Amino acid sequence: MRADWSMVIGLEVHCELKTATKLFCGCPNLFGDEPNTNVCPNCLGLPGSLPVLNQRAVELAMAIGTALHCDIRPSTFHRKNYFYPDQAKDYQISQYDEPLNVDGHLDLPDGFRVGIERAHMEEDTGKTTHAGTSGRIHGADYSLVDYNRSGVPLVEIVSRPDMRTADQARAYVTELRAILVASGASDGKMEEGSMRVDANVSVRPGPDDPFGTRCEIKNLNSVRSLGRAIEFEAERQIALLESGERVVQQTRHWDEGAGRTQALRSKEDAYDYRYFLEPDLVPLVPDAEWIRAVADTLGMMPAERRARLTALLDEAGGATGSQLLQVATVVELRLDDLVVEAVAAGVPSVLALARTANEAATDVDAARALDPKSYVELLTLEANGSLSATQAKAVLAELFVLGGGDPAVIARDKGFEAMSEDSLVATVGEAVTANPDEWARFCEGDDKLAGFFTMLVMKATRGQANGKAVAAELRRLRG
């Protein structure tokens, strides 16, 4: 975006809660089954049906609120009235002016804090499929509605308009997804629609000017789409303003294929939802004990997990930039417990982190399924020089294939014996003799050549040499 303009972004994220049953009835919360099989009088909106609030959904919503540092407050449900075929009652039960969670925040990995205005509960609608060429309701030959999704519990998380770049928006959604998954509230699958993001975007000439008129962008199905849509929308608004036109407040649809946003409806033809207190439900007033119980069961959040690993690196002399990236990767893949256990068993933190971020991360499912003891044992063998890095990687790959096992036994079966010191000294000596020019430069202080010699030794020993031992021998020879 052009430097003389500033962007303001607020995000609304809908997340489906991972409950066994729907928000107001006992139907299975399983979308994707045979259409209209997980339905009952309630989620079909049949006459005479009444909602009964799912306590587990409330607990997951409170878990989200707790993870986002919100105040959890007495709340009420309202009816949001509008006609649509996939809306079984032609109103949606949602929280309005008294939401469950308010005034929280989310810290991005770089420390930037995004305010959370609210995180409230509501029910999902059914899903309409329009048959015909357009795929939209206009011009459809007919439409089919699947009510399996009707009544699925949602939490809508509304950020404050605190973000200023598309990167921050991407980081926010990535971090929020990690929090939702870590709290057990949602599977956070954006592509499958269990997490849906709407972006409010406006621009202004400078960072201290009043907010401009915003547009809301819908249909953002990935973090990548989110970033592209925000960038496009900001440019569109800037172009309008620079040509003397004004931005009209409207809802816009992101067209991923065309790479542009298109107007859906403007504020003038917005619905009047006629919100009023849902008379079929009573206020939701979680007591302090319940709130505490939910907080107590909440696992460690991604930020804490990152801090835990960073602290281990700090003990070893501080983290480099690439190590911080490894920390982020390991936490995002939820493999960080492996690192912590390995370090506790005496494996150097740098090694534990590197193996986990680089090797374990190549097969996350296998890594999660592996008995952590085997993993720690393997890293211990590498750390004490019994296995070279190359051998350790090979053993790990085998552990993944087998789904577990004793690393020492696998190493022996593969013929990975630690090289005797004599043999190592001899091999290093041969490499030095064969490359007198390089050796001379190394002796003059060109340390990069240590890698050259190590590589030669590794080649000669087919990876059986311990890299550290090679380096030590090179230094010894140099004197």
Place this chain on the structure above:
Amino acid sequence: MTGPRPALETAAMVRAGEEQAVDVLEHHLAVIEAGEESVHAFNLVTVDLARAQARAVDATVAAGGDPGPLAGVPVALKDNMCTRGVPTTCSSRILDGWRPPYDATVVTRLTEAGALLIGKTNMDEFAMGSSTESSAFGTTRNPHDTTRVPGGSSGGSAAAVAAGFAPLAIGSDTGGSIRQPAALCGVVGMKPTYGTVSRYGLVAFASSLDQIGPFATSVADAALLFDVIGGHDPLDSTSLNRPTPRVLSVLDDGVDGMTVGVLAELLEGAAPDVVERVSQAAEALAAAGARVEEVSVPEVTLGLSAYYLIAPGEASSNLARYDGVRYGLRVDAEDTVAMNTATRSEGFGPEVKRRIMLGTYVLSAGYMDAYYNQALRVRTRIIEGFDAAYTRCDVLLGPTAPTTAFAIGAKVDDPLAMYLSDVCTIPSNLAGHPAISVPFGPGADGLPVGVQVLGPALSEGTLFRVATVIESAAPLLAAPRITTGTRA
């Protein structure tokens, strides 16, 4: 049988094996056969269902079991309560062809108590009305004079009990829809405390006001029925999770030492013969040992206005689901919105449309605070007014309806006059309080007059005690003869 036999007695005889449920049923089916054409109390007489239930009751008794407190007693059900596989119409064309896949909780409880579900009764469309004239299926006629309305909206249930079609009936009361027709038809009708009878399976009109309650020919029979249908239901979030008062066991405890307040504001608009009957009922209570005094709760005069903002507001939302998409009537058109519009235009009658429009208006942006929210504030005031009165009085007394039954057609073109029929009953709905209407002799025109006893939340036991005393002092009311225009 000569005259209606109490349900209590019928149930006792069936439970004891002294009478067969199938015989009780056939007797009532014969009465229906003879009188239904004149009265039109039912949208549907569920002959096969009732016969099957009667046989099951008799089989239980024959096997030495107890079918329950309503064994073999026919019960008529207002046609806004869901019955599995049996059409449930709300007397509206919009539900054309719909058969609920489930039973309302009240239906389940009746069935489990051994009752025979004899039919679905006519009503004002979606319970919106005070005469059953807004039914899409024709007007129910008052068994005491078939040129008169039975009241409404539960007019079919009231008429069914008055005509002897069933000893008991179930109605729903949103603004007086049990008590007013009970008064006009000369039977007992009671609206329980909000939350004591489950609304699960009751097709909603105004959810915060709707409450299911009993009709019977006597206070004792109404008590029997209330005890069966009341009680907590986890399927209704507004159902009170606390012991529901049991009333049958306290009926004869009398009123000695009670304070009865005659509610001045309810007398103001009432006809002189109705006011006279209320005075006589008060005297009877005084004679039985109650202290009687006049009480004023000025806030109740605001009830009618508040009700006609709150009830339509909720109704406009509750009735949105009748859109032609999933069930009931569908009138096809070129797109979804046109189909919704055509379906609703054809499916709803004028009174329902009027209230949907009114309700949509009072909830809309810019008007909500002036109308709907203001009405909620008035509602709070009414509750406070009642609370003040109940610091001094155990119950309040007044007429149930301002007049006796009016002529069919007299008010159909004047909605406001029709709305005024409920002026005495609406305050209890707004407060969520219980109230009971007890027949108390004929008015000047020979038609039934109802006296209403109002009490605070969960005072059902007290109400039934007071009602029993009033009933015992009631002047004789001629039994209906189901003929046209022979009264007065």
